[in-house]
Amino acid sequence: MHLFLLALHVGGIIAAAWAGRRSMRLALAAAGIAPAAAAAWAATLMVRGTDSSDSTVVTWVDRFDITFRFTSGPVALMMTLLVSGIGALVFVYAAGYFAPTAKGATNFPATLLAFSASMLGLVWADSVWTLFIFWEFTSVTSFLLVGYKNTDAAVLASARRALMITGAGGLVLLAGLLLLASEAGTTTISQMEPVAGSTAALAAILVMVGAATKSAQVPFHVWLPGAMAAPTPVSAYLHSATMVKAGVLLIALVGRLFTGSESNGLPWGWLGIAFGTASVFWGAIGALRHTDAKLILAWGTVSQLGLMITLLSVGSGKAVFAATSIVFAHAIFKAALFMIVGEIDIRTGTRQIAELGGLARSMPVAFGVAVVSGLSMAGVPPLLGFAAKEAAIEAVLKLSGAEQIVVGATVIGGSVLTVAYTTRFLVAVFGAGPATKVAPRRLLMTVPAVTLAALSLVGFVLAPSINKILTPAASVFNPDSSVYELIRWPGLKTAFVISIAIMVVGGVLGWILTGRKASAPAPIGANLADRTLDGILIGSREVTAVVQHGSLPVYLATMISVAVGATVPFVFDGGTSHLVLWNSPLQGLVVAGILGSALAGAFVNSRLGAALALGAVGTGMSALFFIQGAPDLALTQLLVETIIVVGFVIGLGHLGREFPPVQTAWKTVRIVISLLAGTGVALALAAAGRQPVGSPPLQTIAEQSVETGGGNNIVNVILTDLRALDTLGEVVVLATVAFGVAALARARHSEEVAS
Amino acid sequence: MTQSPIVQQGVRLASPLAIAVAIYLLFAGHNNPGGGFAAGLVLGSVVALRVITGVDRPAWGSELVAGGLLIVLAVAVAPVLWGDTVLDQKIVSSTLPILGKVKTGSALPFDIGVTAIVVGLVILVLQGLHAEHYAGEPSSDHKGVDR
Numbered sequence: 066m067h068l069f070l071l072a073l074h075v076g077g078i079i080a081a082a083w084a085g086r087r088s089m090r091l092a093l094a095a096a097g098i099a100p101a102a103a104a105a106w107a108a109t110l111m112v113r114g115t116d117s118s119d120s121t122v123v124t125w126v127d128r129f130d131i132t133f134r135f136t137s138g139p140v141a142l143m144m145t146l147l148v149s150g151i152g153a154l155v156f157v158y159a160a161g162y163f164a165p166t167a168k169g170a171t172n173f174p175a176t177l178l179a180f181s182a183s184m185l186g187l188v189w190a191d192s193v194w195t196l197f198i199f200w201e202f203t204s205v206t207s208f209l210l211v212g213y214k215n216t217d218a219a220v221l222a223s224a225r226r227a228l229m230i231t232g233a234g235g236l237v238l239l240a241g242l243l244l245l246a247s248e249a250g251t252t253t254i255s256q257m258e259p260v261a262g263s264t265a266a267l268a269a270i271l272v273m274v275g276a277a278t279k280s281a282q283v284p285f286h287v288w289l290p291g292a293m294a295a296p297t298p299v300s301a302y303l304h305s306a307t308m309v310k311a312g313v314l315l316i317a318l319v320g321r322l323f324t325g326s327e328s329n330g331l332p333w334g335w336l337g338i339a340f341g342t343a344s345v346f347w348g349a350i351g352a353l354r355h356t357d358a359k360l361i362l363a364w365g366t367v368s369q370l371g372l373m374i375t376l377l378s379v380g381s382g383k384a385v386f387a388a389t390s391i392v393f394a395h396a397i398f399k400a401a402l403f404m405i406v407g408e409i410d411i412r413t414g415t416r417q418i419a420e421l422g423g424l425a426r427s428m429p430v431a432f433g434v435a436v437v438s439g440l441s442m443a444g445v446p447p448l449l450g451f452a453a454k455e456a457a458i459e460a461v462l463k464l465s466g467a468e469q470i471v472v473g474a475t476v477i478g479g480s481v482l483t484v485a486y487t488t489r490f491l492v493a494v495f496g497a498g499p500a501t502k503v504a505p506r507r508l509l510m511t512v513p514a515v516t517l518a519a520l521s522l523v524g525f526v527l528a529p530s531i532n533k534i535l536t537p538a539a540s541v542f543n544p545d546s547s548v549y550e551l552i553r554w555p556g557l558k559t560a561f562v563i564s565i566a567i568m569v570v571g572g573v574l575g576w577i578l579t580g581r582k583a584s585a586p587a588p589i590g591a592n593l594a595d596r597t598l599d600g601i602l603i604g605s606r607e608v609t610a611v612v613q614h615g616s617l618p619v620y621l622a623t624m625i626s627v628a629v630g631a632t633v634p635f636v637f638d639g640g641t642s643h644l645v646l647w648n649s650p651l652q653g654l655v656v657a658g659i660l661g662s663a664l665a666g667a668f669v670n671s672r673l674g675a676a677l678a679l680g681a682v683g684t685g686m687s688a689l690f691f692i693q694g695a696p697d698l699a700l701t702q703l704l705v706e707t708i709i710v711v712g713f714v715i716g717l718g719h720l721g722r723e724f725p726p727v728q729t730a731w732k733t734v735r736i737v738i739s740l741l742a743g744t745g746v747a748l749a750l751a752a753a754g755r756q757p758v759g760s761p762p763l764q765t766i767a768e769q770s771v772e773t774g775g776g777n778n779i780v781n782v783i784l785t786d787l788r789a790l791d792t793l794g795e796v797v798v799l800a801t802v803a804f805g806v807a808a809l810a811r812a813r814h815s816e817e818v819a820s
Numbered sequence: 821m822t823q824s825p826i827v828q829q830g831v832r833l834a835s836p837l838a839i840a841v842a843i844y845l846l847f848a849g850h851n852n853p854g855g856g857f858a859a860g861l862v863l864g865s866v867v868a869l870r871v872i873t874g875v876d877r878p879a880w881g882s883e884l885v886a887g888g889l890l891i892v893l894a895v896a897v898a899p900v901l902w903g904d905t906v907l908d909q910k911i912v913s914s915t916l917p918i919l920g921k922v923k924t925g926s927a928l929p930f931d932i933g934v935t936a937i938v939v940g941l942v943i944l945v946l947q948g949l950h951a952e953h954y955a956g957e958p959s960s961d962h963k964g965v966d967r
Contacts, residue, residue: 696853700845704861708942711868716949776850776927784855785927792930793896796889796937803885803941810948 067121067135067189070106074099074182082175090160092174097156100181103149107142111534120191130252135189138255139537143389144188144314146534147396151306152181154513158404159298161509162411173213177299180206184307188314193242193252196315200238200279203308204231210303211295223291226594230288234278238315241271245319259322261331269323269333272315273340280312282374283343286367287590290351293359297407300359305366305399310392313373317388317542324380337378338468342475344371349482353489353578356585358406358416361490362399365442368479369395375475376457379468382545383460389539390453390551393531397524398438398450401517404510405435409494412504418490422498430511432495434518441521443487444480445568449524449531452551454480458560477567484571489579496579528553622735625742632745635752643755651692659685667739670723676713680706697780824873831873838866846931856931860938867939871946881943888936895930 077099085092110119123133135141159177183202190196205228212224245268249257260268276282281289289309293300303309316337323333348368352361369391376388408431409424410416425432441450458480461473524531532550539546555561647653659682666678683706691699727735770782784792842862849855870876 697855697858700853700858701861704858704865707865708861708868711865711872712945712949715868715872715946719949778849778851778853778855781849781855781931782927784857785850785930786925789896789927789930792934793892796892796934799937799941800885800889803881803937803944806941806948807882807944810944 066106066119066137068123070099070103071182071186073102074178074185078175078178078182081178082172085172085174088165089163089174090165093156093160093163096174096178097153099178100149100152100156103145103185104153107145107149110137110142111146130246131194132192132252133195134192134253135186135195136191136255137189138191138541139534140314140318140541141189143393143534143538144310145185147310147393148181148184148188148307151396151400151517152184152302154516155298155302155400158301158407158510158513159296161507161511162296162298162407172209173296176206176209176213177302180210180303180308184311187311191253191255193246193254196254197235197239197242200311200315201232201235203311204228204235204279207231207292207303207308210299211292213296213299214294217294220294222595223288223294223591226591226598227288227292229598230278230285230594234275234285237271237278238275241268241273241275244268245272245322249322254318257319257322259324265323266331269331270336272319272323273333273336276312276315277340277374278312279315280309280370280374281344281367282312282340282371283347283367284590286344286348287588287594289367290355290360290363290588291591293357293363297359297403297410300363301400301403301407304363305403306396309366309370310396313370313377313388313392316374316377317385320377320380320385321543334378334380337374338471338475341371341373341375341378342471344368345375345475345479346371346482349479349486351586352486353482354583354586356418356583358409358418358421358490358494359403360585361418361486362402362406365483365486366395366399368483369399369442372457372476372479375472376460377542379460379464379472380543381460381463382539382543382547383456383463383549384472385543386535386539386546386549387453387456387460389535389542389546390456391450393535394441394449394453394521394524397517397520398441398448401434401438401514401521402442404514404517405431405438408507408510408514411507411510413501415501418493420499421494421501422496423500424503425495427500427503428495428506430506430515434514435491435495437518437521439487439491443484443568443571444564447522447525447553449521449551451564452525452528452553455552455555455560455564456549458563462559477563480564480567481571481574484568485575485578488572488575492576492579525553618731618735622738625738629738629741629745632749635749636745641751644751649692652689655685655688655692659689672717672720672722672724673714675724676710676717679713680710683709695780697778828873828875831869831875835866835870838862842866842935846935847928849931850925850927856934857938859931860935860942863935863939864942867942868946871950877947877950878943879947881940881947884936884940884943886940888933888938888940891929891933891936895926895933898926 077096081092081096084095119137121133121135125131125133156174156177159174163173180203183199183206186199187196187203190199208224208228211227212221214220244264245257245260246252248260248262248265248268251257278285289304292304295303320333323331345368348364348366348371351364352368355361355364373388373391373395376384376391379385406416409421409428412428413421413424415421437448441448444451444454446452457476461469461476464472528551536547536550539549647656662678662681662685666675666682669675669678683702687699687702687706690696690702766783766787767779769787770776770779773786776782776786842859845854845862846856846859847854849858867878871878
């Protein structure tokens with residue numbers, strides 16, 4: 066089924082790319098089918114009860130355990146519901162967001178669907194290879210989506226920053242996953258046993274850092290606010306519900322491997338808590354400082370993701386369950402909030418909260434959606450976010466010692482700040498102020514937002530049904546979670562009292578901060594990231610300028626010197642006892658000719674003369690081959706020499722007849738290098754001849770070539786049959802060279818024409 | 821460049837002979853010295869001679885390289901389709917009129933592909949070194965030679 070759904074997505078991508086040339090809406094409709102089908106599949110399996118045997122395994126390279134594994138476990142189904150369910154809604158929303166005649170319509174729906182397919186592969190993955198490949202796919206497609214308005218330099222810089230940070234994180238993750246797989250002895254994540262030891266500790270750090278880049282954790286969060294340059298459907302989809310959850314999902318999936326035994330000393334838990342805590346607070350502070358409604362949401366996402374990672378890093382059954390609930394609730398309310406911000410952007414032309422006001426009256430439906438989703442974000446009953454946050458507070462109450470203090474401060478402090486920025490967001494955008502002019506409502510934007518807001522409410526009311534999704538998923542992360550569920554009415558217990566206190570304090574704080582007119586903070590982190598990137602580019606350019614100076618003689622001298630260096634180990638390995646003067650006097654004659662030609666080539670002043678002398682050397686070599694009984698080699702050598710001489714003659718037409726004069730010092734260097742090269746190679750050959758290793762497989766090859774190759778010319782059978790793969794590689798190199806030469810010549814020619 | 825009519829005529833006369841040698845090398849390679857690479861070099865020399873003397877200037881280097889690459893890859897991949905390993909050799913032997921018993925194999929198309937790539941490479945390199953001769957407008961030094 067997995068492969069069918071992926072194929073459906075690929076088909077949708079092609080259809081959307083094709084339809085995009087005609088109409089944006091048609092393309093979005095074509096693209097929306099596949100996510101809807103995937104969501105329906107997940108929902109059906111949920112209702113029918115999951116069948117864990119329904120997994121897909123495609124073996125690629127058996128020997129290295131490189132296998133694509135997709136599972137339909139509870140986690141995969143929950144994430145499919147989020148990825149594809151919200152995905153389908155986003156496609157509907159995008160149809161309202163973009164004017165039907167929007168430019169660049171060709172790519173957008175297809176790219177968004179490509180992202181959706183990558184994300185599905187990621188959440189289904191049960192092998193480190195599958196996970197990594199789809200992880201990278203999401204980075205690339207997200208880059209394309211963020212850079213959608215590719216005429217704006219700032220947008221491109223943001224897209225590049227996001228790609229560089231998540232891409233670098235991907236490499237770190239790959240290293241971590243490889244170490245993990247080698248420690249665990251399998252690449253199948255669900256079959257891994259908890260690991261311990263120093264390699265595992267390194268793997269834990271690498272995986273955590275990789276996940277932190279994807280899930281925008283401080284200090285890697287700088288890409289997420291920049292990514293808000295993307296069209297809002299992208300933000301609603303990638304930056305709330307799906308891609309940023311990839312890191313959280315990964316931490317959840319492998320967490321049990323690194324926290325399995327209490328005393329294994331892995332840095333996993335505390336590293337995650339450090340990332341999470343920093344992000345909870347810095348993200349919330351960012352959300353309170355920024356004045357662009359979309360950026361407020363983005364910073365809020367950093368904070369919420371930090372909360373999820375903190376709870377997952379704690380790793381207790383209750384904390385993992387709470388994190389899973391927050392993943393679910395957050396996807397729903399944050400996507401709705403982004404949709405509302407996009408609608409405000411489209412209908413009023415601004416996202417600056419200072420310019421907005423009175424929207425509660427002019428955009429009542431959007432206001433309703435924002436209030437419901439915002440209160441779910443703040444953790445107010447009777448909404449899904451409340452139940453999830455209750456679970457988090459209860460998880461904290463079950464902890465002890467330093468962990469309880471740190472995590473408790475994070476959860477409670479973070480919640481207070483969340484209530485504060487939610488209040489500020491709602492009051493500043495919808496509350497009193499200059500009534501902003503508002504364009505008419507677009508139904509296609511309203512419907513998905515209302516649906517998601519309703520889900521926040523219905524999800525709370527029907528918590529027992531939602532528990533059937535959440536509890537099995539959390540139990541995959543940590544079996545201890547299987548006893549927990551979302552509770553609608555906890556009674557007047559400690560957790561609920563804390564919740565009420567959070568709401569009151571946060572609400573007051575938010576109210577106070579709304580009144581303060583602040584200007585948006587400077588994007589220091591993003592600038593730092595950009596400058597680092599620029600520095601790397603400049604540095605590599607400078608290194609290139611030194612190493613690749615463009616002087617052919619110096620390149621040659623360098624290459625030959627390195628070759629001389631390679632012969633050094635053989636020089637003292639020599640001995641002359643095994644050397645003979647010649648097999649036949651004819652060889653002596655030929656060698657004399659070769660020497661004479663070589664000397665002539667070195668001393669002659671005319672370029673043509675040197676070319677001919679070199680040709681004579683080559684021809685002499687082919688004569689030697691012939692005498693040694695290698696007619697094939699001799700023939701080929703002769704033909705190559707012929708062509709090279711012809712090439713020289715043609716090429717020399719561009720150069721002067723004589724060699725240019727050379728400075729004495731440089732000439733000396735060249736003579737020294739030449740002498741060293743000649744001596745070195747001669748000694749190395751002598752040494753190699755003294756100690757042949759093993760016996761040549763001549764007899765075997767000769768028999769094979771007649772039997773399986775069907776030919777008597779061993780050389781040719783080796784080339785076309787026994788070692789045909791080598792030949793294949795060589796001709797591919799030849800072809801590449803050919804096209805390279807053609808491209809260079811064309812470039813030079815057009816330069817000449819231009820100048 | 822030499823554009824003597826006598827040399828040109830000589831090259832024209834010699835070309836078919838050289839092509840015959842190339843074809844011989846291509847087919848003989850399996851049992852005697854020769855092979856696809858050598859055949860390609862002979863054909864390449866012919867092309868080079870014709871270019872250098874101004875007889876003609878073939879411009880289908882890219883097509884030859886691409887075509888040769890396709891042949892070689894097809895020969896490489898084809899055995900996989902019927903379940904053998906990549907590049908597995910298939911030998912066909914049959915009795916033809918005049919030639920008698922002929923034995924050949926998938927090595928032959930492989931060699932033909934190699935030949936095409938080598939000739940294409942030579943043409944492209946000549947084109948690169950000799951760009952002005954291929955530029956479309958004949959340059960001043962051999963206006964009279966262009967046919």
